Amino acid sequence: MAQVRTRFAPSPTGFLHIGGARTALFSWAFARHYGGTFILRIEDTDLERSTPEAVQAILDGMHWLGLSCDEGPFYQTRRMERYKQVIDDMLAAGTAYRCYMTREELDALRAEQEIRKEKPRYDGRWRPEAGKILPPSPVGAPFVVRFRNPTTGVVSWDDRVKGRIEFENAELDDFIIARSDGSPTYNFCVVVDDRDMAITHVIRGDDHVNNTPRQINLLQALGAPVPRYAHLSMILGDDGQKLSKRHGAVSVMQYEEDGYLPEAVLNYLARLGWSHGDDEIFSSEQFVAWFDLDHITASAAQFNTEKLNWLNAHYIRQADPHWLGAEMGKRLACNGIVTADGPDIRRVLVLYRDRVSTLNELADAIHSFYVVPHPAAELRAQHLTETALGALAALRENLSACVWQVAELGQAVKQTASAAGLKMPQVAIPLRVALLGMPQSPSIDSVLEVMGRERVLQRIDAVLHG
Ligand code: GLU
Numbered sequence: 001m002a003q004v005r006t007r008f009a010p011s012p013t014g015f016l017h018i019g020g021a022r023t024a025l026f027s028w029a030f031a032r033h034y035g036g037t038f039i040l041r042i043e044d045t046d047l048e049r050s051t052p053e054a055v056q057a058i059l060d061g062m063h064w065l066g067l068s069c070d071e072g073p074f075y076q077t078r079r080m081e082r083y084k085q086v087i088d089d090m091l092a093a094g095t096a097y098r099c100y101m102t103r104e105e106l107d108a109l110r111a112e113q114e115i116r117k118e119k120p121r122y123d124g125r126w127r128p129e130a131g132k133i134l135p136p137s138p139v140g141a142p143f144v145v146r147f148r149n150p151t152t153g154v155v156s157w158d159d160r161v162k163g164r165i166e167f168e169n170a171e172l173d174d175f176i177i178a179r180s181d182g183s184p185t186y187n188f189c190v191v192v193d194d195r196d197m198a199i200t201h202v203i204r205g206d207d208h209v210n211n212t213p214r215q216i217n218l219l220q221a222l223g224a225p226v227p228r229y230a231h232l233s234m235i236l237g238d239d240g241q242k243l244s245k246r247h248g249a250v251s252v253m254q255y256e257e258d259g260y261l262p263e264a265v266l267n268y269l270a271r272l273g274w275s276h277g278d279d280e281i282f283s284s285e286q287f288v289a290w291f292d293l294d295h296i297t298a299s300a301a302q303f304n305t306e307k308l309n310w311l312n313a314h315y316i317r318q319a320d321p322h323w324l325g326a327e328m329g330k331r332l333a334c335n336g337i338v339t340a341d342g343p344d345i346r347r348v349l350v351l352y353r354d355r356v357s358t359l360n361e362l363a364d365a366i367h368s369f370y371v372v373p374h375p376a377a378e379l380r381a382q383h384l385t386e387t388a389l390g391a392l393a394a395l396r397e398n399l400s401a402c403v404w405q406v407a408e409l410g411q412a413v414k415q416t417a418s419a420a421g422l423k424m425p426q427v428a429i430p431l432r433v434a435l436l437g438m439p440q441s442p443s444i445d446s447v448l449e450v451m452g453r454e455r456v457l458q459r460i461d462a463v464l465h466g
Contacts, residue, residue, distance in 0.1 A: 002200060003036055003200070004036025004201060005037045005039065005200045006027040006028070007038070007040070007194070008020075008027045008028070008038070008062075008069075012057075012058055013049040013054055015061070016057055016061030016251065019235050019243060020058075021061060021062075021065060022269045023203060023232060024065075024067050037071060038070050039074070040062070040073040041073065043190070045186065055073075057251070061253055064262050065252065066262060066284065074193070079189075084178075086222070087184065090177070094148070095222070096148060097126060097148060098144075099126040099127075099143055099145070100126060100141050127148060127174055143180060144176045145176065145177050146176055147221070149175065150169045150217060151169055151170060152169055154168055157212065157216060160294075161230045161231055161232060161293065161298055162231055190211070191215050195224040202228070203293075204229075204231060206231040206234060212229055233273060233298060233300045233301065234300050235272060235301050237303050259312075259331075259361065259363070263315045264308065264315040265308070265312075266284055266287075267281060268311050272303070273301035281314060310357070312358055313356065316358075317354055321346045324346075325346045328366065331360070335367070338370065342369055351447065352366055368437050373433075373435070373459070375433050375438075379439065380463075383429055384430055387426075388429075388430035390420065392463065394419065395416040395427060396460045398412045398416055399460075400457060406446055409445040413428060413431065431444060432444060432447070433463075434463040435456060
């Protein structure tokens with residue numbers, strides 16, 4: 001295959017959302033797979049809706065996911081001279097023409113078409129044709145520039161996802177490529193850029209299928225090669241509805257905030273509409289090695305939070321302990337919790353990392369190792385009864401002299417229970433409430449070991465004397 005060049009071309013009007021991130025991922029992986037070039041292009045010509053914050057959010061999202069580009073980011077707003085030049089070239093070549101139709105004339109045309117129950121479309125009155133006499137161009141009057149679209153035949157392409165798609169040229173009117181203020185329009189900029197950037201494969205959402213015939217005609221009028229197109233089907237929410245803000249975390253960075261790992265999100269997105277046999281868990285290197293356009297499904301993909309959580313749990317279990325410790329330290333610090341003076345965070349994490357599906361759950365689970373708990377009155381009433389407090393006092397004595405290792409600590413709890421004529425949980429549960437402020441935890445001997453003698457004794461004392 002010729003040198004592959006793909007692009008991700010977001011309009012910076014909001015966050016990088018899940019659908020956009022998947023488009024970016026597929027374009028990136030395709031270029032990487034073929035040793036090609038991945039280009040980032042910011043389509044910011046809609047000045048009203050584009051914001052620098054949205055540009056930053058897109059860059060942040062891509063950085064977080066590890067989707068680095070080889071060229072760009074290119075900004076369309078910085079290419080205005082180039083667009084103007086191509087418009088002039090097209091006017092000179094006769095592939096585009098000036099149209100002086102006024103707003104009133106256009107409204108009148110629309111009204112007539114409506115009465116005749118016709119699709120609203122430009123009637124070609126300023127389109128130059130052999131033998132046709134055009135009205136004289138009004139001097140100094142505003143005009144738009146229209147593309148001279150072919151009027152007959154079909155425009156078609158073999159979509160790499162959707163198969164063959166055809167449009168009748170007669171259905172496409174001569175669309176505007178430059179507005180009356182001279183600014184170029186959306187489809188035109190895309191085409192000039194795809195040509196100038198020598199894009200070979202356009203991978204994008206299928207909301208662009210209707211733009212593609214116009215873009216192909218324009219490319220052909222410019223004598224440019226037509227790239228291959230792969231239009232990705234939309235992503236539906238968990239409930240089968242089109243994915244939207246209602247579904248909560250639609251911005252990629254929201255996932256970071258909610259405690260997802262980029263590896264998990266990437267792995268999850270990779271499987272959203274693409275498959276490699278039954279493989280569910282794979283690295284981004286494997287994804288790049290396996291990725292192709294043949295295994296993208298034409299039907300809509302459905303978001304499945306449970307599956308994302310399952311993958312995230314997997315990547316949390318696999319995470320490098322140093323990284324995870326540092327990450328947890330950061331997350332807890334955001335809530336004002338200092339971990340430096342507490343038990344070794346990596347040892348605490350070993351106890352909890354298999355029990356959670358997000359980093360936030362993990363932070364919640366371990367935070368009581370770093371702040372003295374204040375068990376709720378209800379919990380105290382239920383678990384710190386007279387008998388329980390008696391057992392905790394005895395246990396305190398045993399623990400103060402105990403060898404601080406799991407086996408010995410387990411033994412100490414057991415012996416304290418049997419000496420008091422109680423079952424193991426009758427001591428272990430109040431002990432958990434005293435140590436962590438909650439009746440459940442991983443095995444109590446490990447909790448004791450990791451928390452350390454001094455802290456354990458302090459916390460027991462706090463409930464005995466508090
Ligand atoms: N800027 C377009 C969007 O954000 C994408 C254009 C394209 O990929 O051709 O939807």
